[in-house]
Amino acid sequence: MKIQDIVEQLQWEVLAGAGRLDADAQGGYVADLLSCVMAGAQPGQLWFTLQTHLNIIAVASLTGVAGIVVTESAPVAPETIAKAEAEGVILLSSSEPTFETLVKLTQIGF
Amino acid sequence: MREYRADLHLHTCLSACAEVEMIPPLIVDEALHKGLDLIAVTDHNTSGNAGAVMEAARGSSLLVLPGMELQCQEEVEILCLFETLAQALAWQSEVETHLLPLSNDAERFGPQFLVDAAGEFVDEDARFYQGPVRMTLATAVHRVQTLGGLVIPAHIDRPSGGVLGVLGIWPPELESVDAAEVSPNIRPSQARQTYPFLPGIALITGSDAHWLDQMGRAITIFVMEEAPPTLACMRRAFHGEGNRRVYVP
Known part of the structure; x- marks a missing residue:
């Protein structure tokens, strides 16, 4: 599914990577421990997390996930957003907690 | 030069998860009994x-x-280590303003006792120390170092609470630290093999003792000048200046 379609339907906020939303995402991974994400996330997945430390951008590049979705509108520092832009990482924000975010995602056929 | 046997990571009865036997006179007796020269008191989120x-x-x-x-x-x-109690208490009062606005549930987490040098009860501390404070790693490192303290990331290999478990790779805000602690589960040499991206800083270990018997189960030897140890000497030992060095026996 195109990230653009998801963002529009679920009204996620685009924090970085607005120009690259026509990319596809398939499947997802949920974790806040970056060591788990490095071991478990697959390229092309959406990664859902509450962790907003700068290292999430490096880990997203490393794993090749399609994008990061920060849930519960967890505050993301400007440095993290700037790094995402610089590294070409799509960084999104959902206002709802992770569980509700995922339920809604399945409801739109993801 | 002489060797100092150090255990720089231990909890007192002020940490809810520690045993009530972790009172000052017993900690000191246990440390002396185990031949330690240098210890640090490192309760969760407090120096009380x-x-x-x-x-x-x-x-x-x-x-x-x-x-x-x-x-x-x-x-x-x-681990935030200081030379003087005044520095530690200045740091504690900064941390207090960033504590989560919760109370300790002594039934579930365990009680938190402030005690005197004899180990006698002074007060039960009901603030919430069993979780994160609302201060970023970057700010904490900067503030501790500004106060003259040493920052040593704790048990970096541990899945929970360890920097490599939580943040996956070495974060930029830890570039200024002089040393890092590995847990008693891994040797420093193994850690370097497992995490080849670790910076070339000194790796130490500590017991993370929550009860007396655990004290000294993992120690670090500081080879430093024959004088009362200071943080400045320890920093020089971390950097291997002169004939100073640290190693894990």
């Missing part, structure tokens, strides 16, 4: 009992550094 342990060790050969094991907002734990 550090002064009492320092006082209990007065007149003995044991040097006690006041400190804290801080859990930052990212849920990474760092």
Whole structure:
């Protein structure tokens, strides 16, 4: 599914990577421990997390996930957003907690 | 030069998860019994009992550094070590303004006791120390170093609370630290093999003792000048200046 379609339907906020939303995402991974994400996330997945430390951008590049979705509108520092832009990482924000975010995602056929 | 046997990571009865036997006179006795020269008091998010342990060790050969094991907002734990109680208490009052607005549930987490040098009850502390404070790792590192303290990321290999478990790779805000602690589960040499991206800083270990028997189960030897150890000497030992060095026996 195109990230653009998801963002529009679920009204996620685009924090970085607005120009690259026509990319596809398939499947997802949920974790806040970056060591788990490095071991478990697959390229092309959406990664859902509450962790907003700068290292999430490096880990997203490393794993090749399609994008990061920060849930519960967890505050993301400007440095993290700037790094995402610089590294070409799509960084999104959902206002709802992770569980509700995922339920809604399945409801739109993801 | 001489060798100092150091255990720089231990909890008192002020940490809810520690046993009530972790009171100043017993900690000092246990440290001396195990041949330790240098210990640090590192309760979770507070230094409230550090002064009492320092006082209990007065007149003995044991040097006690006041400190804290801080859990930052990212849920990474760092040891914050200071030379003087005044520095540690200044740091504690900064941390207090960033505590989560919760109370300790002593039934579930365990009680948190402030005690005096004799180990006598002074107060039960109901603030919430069993989780992160609302301060970023970057801010904490900067503030501790500004106060003259040493920052040592704690048990970096541990899945929970360890920087590598939580943040996956070495974060930029830890570039200024002089040393890192590995847990008793791994040798420093194994850690370097497992995590080849680790910076070339000194790797130490500590017991993270929550009860007396655990004290000294993992120690670090400091080879430093024959003089009362200071943080400046320890920093020089971390950097291998002169003939100073640190190693894990």
